[in-house]
Amino acid sequence: MSDNSSLRTPSQRIAWSATIVVSTLVFIFLITPILAIMPLSFSSGSYLTYPLPGLSLRWYDDFINSPRWMNSLKNSMIIGVASTLLSMILGTLAALGLAQWKSRFKPLVLAFVLSPVVVPGVITAVGLYFFFAPIGLTGSYLGLILAHTALATPFVVITVGATLQSFDTNLARAAASLGASSLYAFRRVILPLILPGLASGALFAFATSFDEVVIVLFMAGPEQRTLPREMFSGIRENISPTITAAAVILTTVSVILLATLEGLRRRNERLKGSGA
Amino acid sequence: MTAALLTGADAKTEVPLKRRLRRAERRRQAKALALVLPLLLFLLFTFAGPIAGMLWRAVDDHEVRQILPQAVAALASWDSKDLPDEKAYAALASDILAARASGTIAIAAKRLNYALNGFRTILTSTARNLKAAPEPGTAKEALVKINPAWRERTTWTTIKDASGPVTGFYLLAALDLTRNVDGAIVATAPDQAIYREVFARTFLISLSVTALCLMLGFPVAYLLATLPPGRSNLLMIFVLLPFWTSLLVRTCAWIVLLQSKGVVNDSLHWLGIIDEPLRLIYNRFGVCVAMTHVLLPFMILPLYSSMKAISPAYMRAAASLGAPPLTAFLRIYLPQTLPGIGAGSLLVFILALGYYITPALVGGAADQMISYFIALYTTETANWGLASALGAVLLLATVLLALVYGKLVQGQQVTGGMKN
Numbered sequence: 258m259s260d261n262s263s264l265r266t267p268s269q270r271i272a273w274s275a276t277i278v279v280s281t282l283v284f285i286f287l288i289t290p291i292l293a294i295m296p297l298s299f300s301s302g303s304y305l306t307y308p309l310p311g312l313s314l315r316w317y318d319d320f321i322n323s324p325r326w327m328n329s330l331k332n333s334m335i336i337g338v339a340s341t342l343l344s345m346i347l348g349t350l351a352a353l354g355l356a357q358w359k360s361r362f363k364p365l366v367l368a369f370v371l372s373p374v375v376v377p378g379v380i381t382a383v384g385l386y387f388f389f390a391p392i393g394l395t396g397s398y399l400g401l402i403l404a405h406t407a408l409a410t411p412f413v414v415i416t417v418g419a420t421l422q423s424f425d426t427n428l429a430r431a432a433a434s435l436g437a438s439s440l441y442a443f444r445r446v447i448l449p450l451i452l453p454g455l456a457s458g459a460l461f462a463f464a465t466s467f468d469e470v471v472i473v474l475f476m477a478g479p480e481q482r483t484l485p486r487e488m489f490s491g492i493r494e495n496i497s498p499t500i501t502a503a504a505v506i507l508t509t510v511s512v513i514l515l516a517t518l519e520g521l522r523r524r525n526e527r528l529k530g531s532g533a
Numbered sequence: 534m535t536a537a538l539l540t541g542a543d544a545k546t547e548v549p550l551k552r553r554l555r556r557a558e559r560r561r562q563a564k565a566l567a568l569v570l571p572l573l574l575f576l577l578f579t580f581a582g583p584i585a586g587m588l589w590r591a592v593d594d595h596e597v598r599q600i601l602p603q604a605v606a607a608l609a610s611w612d613s614k615d616l617p618d619e620k621a622y623a624a625l626a627s628d629i630l631a632a633r634a635s636g637t638i639a640i641a642a643k644r645l646n647y648a649l650n651g652f653r654t655i656l657t658s659t660a661r662n663l664k665a666a667p668e669p670g671t672a673k674e675a676l677v678k679i680n681p682a683w684r685e686r687t688t689w690t691t692i693k694d695a696s697g698p699v700t701g702f703y704l705l706a707a708l709d710l711t712r713n714v715d716g717a718i719v720a721t722a723p724d725q726a727i728y729r730e731v732f733a734r735t736f737l738i739s740l741s742v743t744a745l746c747l748m749l750g751f752p753v754a755y756l757l758a759t760l761p762p763g764r765s766n767l768l769m770i771f772v773l774l775p776f777w778t779s780l781l782v783r784t785c786a787w788i789v790l791l792q793s794k795g796v797v798n799d800s801l802h803w804l805g806i807i808d809e810p811l812r813l814i815y816n817r818f819g820v821c822v823a824m825t826h827v828l829l830p831f832m833i834l835p836l837y838s839s840m841k842a843i844s845p846a847y848m849r850a851a852a853s854l855g856a857p858p859l860t861a862f863l864r865i866y867l868p869q870t871l872p873g874i875g876a877g878s879l880l881v882f883i884l885a886l887g888y889y890i891t892p893a894l895v896g897g898a899a900d901q902m903i904s905y906f907i908a909l910y911t912t913e914t915a916n917w918g919l920a921s922a923l924g925a926v927l928l929l930a931t932v933l934l935a936l937v938y939g940k941l942v943q944g945q946q947v948t949g950g951m952k953n
Contacts, residue, residue, distance in 0.1 A: 269858045279752040284771040286749070287829065290786035291778055293796055297789065305789050307796060347572040354568025357561060368939065370572060373580050375935045377887020379904040380924045383911050384583030387590060387921075407579040410572060468779045471889055475912065488781040492894050496788060504782040511777040519773075 291508060298501035305496060316502040326503060329487040335398065336483060337466040340405035344462045347406070348413025349455060355414070356421040371411045378471035381408070386475045396478030404472045409462035416461060420454025453521045460514050460521075467510065584928070591704055591921035594697035600641040601628040605696040613690050613716065622672035622683070625692075626663060633660045647916065648702060648711075649691040655682045687714050703922035728906070728923065735902040738820060738892075739885035745825045746832040746881045747874065754836035754873075758843075776830035784894050787823040788814060791895075819895040827891060828884055832877040835942075839873025872941060879938045883931055903927050 301311035320326045351370060355363070373381065385404050386395060394400030424447070432442035470485040477486060484507060491500045598605050603624035611617045632638040638660045645652040659679050667675040676683040694702065694712060705711055705718065709726040713719045720726065753772070757765045775783065790796045791813035798810040813819055843866065851861035889904035903923060910920035 266858060272858070276752045276756050279749075280756040280768075283749045283753050283829075284768070287775045287826065288771050290783060290790055290826065291775060294782070294786040294789055304794070305792075306794055306799060347575055350568045351572035354565040354570075356565075358565035358569065359562065366569065366573070369581070370569075370576065372935075373576070375883060375931060376580075376584070377889075377904060377927060377931060379887060379889050379907050380584065380587065380928050380931075381580065383907055383920060383924055384585075384587040385579070386911060387917065388583035388586050403579045407576060410576075414572075464777065468781075470781060475908075485779060485781045488779075488785065489890070489894070492781070492785050492788065496785065500785060501789070504779075504785055507779045507782050511779060512774070515773055515777045 294501050294504050295508070297498060298505045300498055303498060305498060305501065316498040319499045320502045320506070323499070325482075326484075326487060326499065329482050329484045330506070332398075332477075332481055333467055333483040333485070336401050336405055336481075337463050339398075339402045340409055340466045341459050341462040343402065343406040344410040344413050345455065345459055348410040348458060348462070349417050351410075352414050352417035352421060355418060370414055373408050374411045378469075382472045382475040385472060389476065395476045396481065398481055400476055401473060401481055401483075404476065405466040405469055408469060408472070409465040412461035412465060413458035416458035417451065417454050420451045424450060453525050457518055457521055460518050464511070464514050467507075587921045588925055588928075589921075590917055591925045592699045592701065593918070594644075594695060594700035594702065596640050596644040596697075597692060597695040598697040600632050600637045601625065601692065604628050604692060608689065608693045608696060611689070611693065613686075613693060613714075616684065616686060617689050619670060619673050621689070622676055623667070623669070626667055626672045626676060629656070629660050629663055630666060633663075645691055645695055647706075647918070648695055649687060651682075652688070652691060655680050655688065659683075690714050690716070703918040704925065706919055707922040707926050728903075731901070731903055731906060732926070734900075735886060738817070738824070738900070738902060739882050739888075741821055742824045742828060742885045743832075743878050743882045745821065746829050747878055749825070750829055750832035750836055750877065751874075754833050754840055757833070757837050758840035772830050772833050775826065776834075780827060780890060783827055784823055784891050787819065787826065787895060791819055791822070814895055815897045817896070817900050820892050820900045823891050823895045824885060824888060828881045831880050831884060835877040835880065836870065836873045839870055839876070843869045876938065876942050879934060879941065883934050883938065886931060886934075887927065 296307075296309060297305050298316050299312050299314065300309045301313035301315065302309065355367065355370075360366075381404070385400075389395045389400045389404075394403070428446055428450070429442055432446045433439070437445070468485060470483070470489055473481070473483050473486045474489065477483065484503060488500055488503055488507075491497065491503075604621060607621040607624040608617060611621065629638065632641060638656060642653040642656040645656060659676060662679045663675070673683070682688045694700070694716075702712075706721070707728055709721045709729045710718050711721050757768060757772075759765075760768070788795075792798070793810040793812070795813070797813060798807070801807045802810070813822075847865050847869070848861055851865045852858070856864070886902075887904055888902055889908060892900055892902050893905055893908075904927070907920050907923050907927070910916040910923070
């Protein structure tokens with residue numbers, strides 16, 4: 258902070274200090290809830306208060322031995338992985354197409370493709386509930402996978418599209434001029450280069466599905482309840498420490514996803530740096 | 534592409550190059566469109582179709598038309614001034630008998646009861662007591678004898694209003710409006726008018742949360758944009774970790790922190806600041822705190838990227854020209870952050886408008902936003918017309934704001950830079 262060369266006058270120094278103080282308070286505000294809930298899951302008591310009476314893993318034991326919680330974790334994984342795969346296929350194809358397509362309708366098509374992110378969850382959920390019920394897709398894995406794919410695909414289109422934007426199309430032309438078929442060129446030239454973009458898209462897609470609860474709330478039967486859905490009921494009824502154990506498990510997944518994404522970003526920056 | 538050029542050359546050597554290039558380009562464009570098409574079709578089925586279906590339900594009015602077809606036909610020529618004629622009574626009696634036989638009378642009763650409280654009783658009691666088709670000319674007498682409501686003009690205008698195939702009834706109801714007996718649009722009775730208040734509340738909560746996010750997010754974004762990259766990347770974790778943490782986890786965490794025996798109340802008590810626990814959750818305060826926490830990263834990230842793009846040279850130039858720091862900040866720096874402020878605020882506001890989970894879990898009955906009522910009418914009371922109409926109003930507000938947002942960030946990185 259001392260290396261800020263524009264800090265000359267006392268009033269500027271005060272303003273800068275104020276910025277630091279306020280920002281620190283905001284950082285505390287942002288991080289405290291997440292940190293505060295974690296130790297409670299290791300409590301040996303059943304009240305969600307500090308100080309902890311003692312440490313134990315009983316609530317994790319509870320989670321692992323509860324068919325309801327384990328089933329919900331399994332469901333989250335099944336639906337998350339399936340909708341990630343589906344949205345990767347649809348989103349990558351669309352991003353490849355959009356990168357080449359020239360039309361005055363393109364902004365309109367792009368707005369349509371990205372709109373599931375903006376439309377409130379309840380509206381999508383209610384629409385799907387009316388639409389899927391008569392064709393037997395409510396209370397089914399397939400219905401949830403399709404719905405989550407619709408929500409997740411925009412993130413794939415954005416991330417893969419951004420990667421394609423920085424992709425040097427001359428490489429594809431070079432491959433073609435050397436006699437590579439377009440499929441071969443895609444597999445051997447384009448794909449390896451856009452792979453980090455694809456991986457971030459997949460992470461975003463998985464996180465979207467893994468975190469989604471409104472659509473699940475409307476469409477899932479008792480068999481398809483996901484982890485966030487189970488937490489929703491748990492919070493509604495009464496917050497047992499088992500929920501905090503579930504929260505820690507969910508947060509661990511988030512941290513792994515975030516760390517992977519950050520790693521990919523760093524790798525990408527390094528590659529760009531060495532290429533320049 | 535090479536193959537296309539070769540065959541073109543084989544077939545007709547005199548085809549001008551220009552046309553061959555154009556043809557190749559067209560083929561390329563068709564291929565590009567074919568790649569986008571699967572996603573478009575998929576979204577048509579899983580997103581656009583369902584939403585169009587919901588919008589249709591907001592105006593669809595087929596129940597009464599289907600279940601009481603003869604009465605609807607007889608009322609088509611009725612001028613709504615006096616009571617309808619004997620023919621209409623006879624048609625209705627015949628419809629009611631048919632509906633009772635097919636067990637559909639409750640569906641019509643439910644729809645008519647939305648428009649006129651008590652209609653369910655009128656219709657079901659009539660269906661129960663009407664033994665057989667009345668003798669010709671005595672239908673009016675018979676129906677009025679069973680229930681005197683058949684002598685009221687409102688009873689009949691209600692049926693006529695509900696005879697479809699489309700209706701503005703639900704959309705009007707979503708705005709606390711209704712049609713009176715003469716067909717004029719009037720305000721709903723005060724004891725039933727709740728939606729304008731709900732919309733106002735939704736708007737107010739979203740606005741408060743947006744203002745809070747801007748106040749808290751601006752200094753943080755400024756700090757992150759000003760610090761050297763190494764340090765700001767490290768601090769960015771404080772923004773990104775909550776951003777990636779599940780909404781349910783964060784909401785749950787706030788309940789644990791703010792409840793009467795929660796961490797905040799315990800600490801305040803331990804510090805001797807309070808004797809009785811404060812009520813911090815299941816009220817408006819809890820909703821605003823939790824929503825601000827969830828949406829703050831959506832403010833910080835666009836602000837950060839707009840501030841990052843401002844060259845420090847501008848501020849140095851202002852200082853070297855003698856501008857005091859505050860003037861330089863207000864006149865040079867702040868105006869350049871306005872697109873970021875606009876984008877971040879709109880994004881937070883749009884997301885806040887549709888919030889459901891957080892208010893449902895940490896709010897009281899008086900803090901529920903519009904989404905709560907949409908969900909309630911869909912799953913609990915199954916008034917799908919009203920749920921869809923409320924959804925249509927929310928969707929309209931969201932789409933309008935999103936269009937403004939789109940104009941604001943045009944050419945920025947939000948679209949993945951894919952706009953040419």
